[in-house]
Amino acid sequence: MMPKRLKVFLRRLRRFFLTTVIGGIAVVLPFTILIMLVRFIVNFFSSILAPIRPLFPFSQGVAEWIIDLLSFAIVITAFFMIGLVVRTSFGSRMFTRFEERWLMQLPFYSVLRETVRQFFGAKKTPFSQVVLADVFNNGMLMTGFVTDDELGNGYITIFVPTGPNPTNGFIFHVPEQRVRFVDTRPEDAMRTIIGVGTGSAILFKENEK
Structure with missing residues (x-):
């Protein structure tokens, strides 16, 4: 029979391993989803802008790089405009309602939100406002x-x-x-x-x- 101390040690080791792995997944997964989402949006705009590729007097590789750069600029501009709207009291209230009704129902959304806020320092500390x-x-x-x-x-x-x-x-x-x-x-x-x-x-x- 396995000694009792060894059983306890193995049980603690297994618990430590599982909690550590789950903790790592909880941190990495939201960022992975965020990166995949941004990449999907950029690729979406790149496909829309693809018909104007022949207008650039460059090689195909350079033209594709310009299209990707324009798509990324469009995405950043869209995020900036959304951020401006959300900073207003009306926009903040509308986003809060939309978030409560729809976004909070999505898997991992709350984890993704908290992780991103903590990473970018967006989460306010008490008594700071x-x-x-x-x-x-x-x-x-x-x-x-x-x-x-x-x-x-x-x-x-x-x-x-x-x-x-x-x-x-x-x-x-x-x-x-x-x-x-x-x-x-x-x-x-x-x-x-x-x-x-x-x-x-x-x-x-x-x-x-």
Whole structure:
């Protein structure tokens, strides 16, 4: 019979091997899907632009390279335009609804989204975004910090510190349309809270997001 310690060791080794392999797949698979998707889109546009290949006074190899380059430029431009639309409040709401209804139903989409966001640094850390929130929908604005903007229901969770002691405060789940994202550093906003409102003009700059 196999010794008990050896059985335990082999069981742990097998568990370690499986979890490590699965972890590697979870990281590599989303990027593989992303690369395949981009390549598919580029090839799609290349096939559309193929009829204009004879217009280039170059060899066939150079003409194909130019077509691929144009296709890649079109894809990047399309991604850029989509990014511009999503940055607006209307575009963000529309994409959130589309994502909740359709994209989240796709296999591995959530894993792909989180992996890409972490890789490109797109995922915000708590308290990194300053907001002015109309919590009670009466025109009165509160200085707060976003703690979670991925609730998936049109709401954003914010923390509103109290002054002059910002370690205390209130947590609100506010509709996105009542939240104004402000281009102010968190430490500057925190100074206005500690100073019980002193210097709040920086929160009302014209270059709001």
